[in-house]
Amino acid sequence: MNLIGWLIVICEIAFWLVILTGLCSRYVFRRPKLGLFFLALTPVIDLFLLVFTSVDLYKGATATVAHALAAVYIGVSIAFGKSMITWADDRFRYYFLKEGAKPIKRHGTEYAHHYFKGWIRHFIAYLIGSGIMITLIYIIDDSARTLALQELLKVWSVILGIDFLITVSNYIWPKKAKNVAGMDVK
Structure with missing residues (x-):
């Protein structure tokens, strides 16, 4: 793995460490301003x-x-950051501090709407990420040096399209709720 690959790994670890530190500061140590500082990092x-x-x-x-x-x-x-922090915040409060409401399990139309909102975030992430790649391709202006960027743009475009088809399928074949025994409920 090259240096940039390691930087991505380090940044991902740092992202979750900063969130965990922010949540601990906010809820365990009751320092909401310090928690906000870490989350803002x-x-x-x-x-x-x-x-x-x-x-x-x-x-x-x-x-x-x-x-x-x-x-x-x-x-x-950027596109999912706030929702990931909210997701982590809700689960931290419920599972570790035994506070707040249990995170809900969605199904049916509610699940389809939630998944569609996730697809919109995916589309925004695509616009931001592909915008960065296109800008780098334009600035470097050497197709041989930017081939990896061009290829990943194509792959991501296909993935975005597949995710859209999954989004539509959630409306056509809604996810069913499971009862206590794990069987589908109508």
């Missing part, structure tokens, strides 16, 4: 990765899949 992690990746390419590196994944990571982090 998540975009700084993305900015660091964006700057490092861009500088690496600008200085002459040939783009690798890791460079393309850095753009994907940034797009996903």
Whole structure:
């Protein structure tokens, strides 16, 4: 794995450590301002990765899949960041502190609507990540050096399309609720 690949791993670990530290500060130590400070650091992690990746390419590196994944990571982090923090916040309060409502299990039309909102976030992540990749392709202006970015853009476009088909299928064949025994309920 190259340096950019390791940076992505480090940034992902840092993202979740910052969230966990923020949640612990907020709920365990009852320091909501300190918790907010840590939670607000998540975009700084993305900015660091964006700057490092861009500088690496600008200085002459040939783009690798890791460079393309850095753009994907940034797009996903921006588009899903708030919802991931909310998801972690709800589960932290319920499972560790035994506070708040149990996270709900969605089914039927409610699940389809929730999945559609997730697809919208995926589309926003795609716009951000592909925008970064297209900008890098334009700035570098050497198709041989940016081939990995171009190829991942194609793959991500297909994945986005498949995710849309799954989104539509949730309305056609809604997810059924499970009863206590694990059987589908009508």
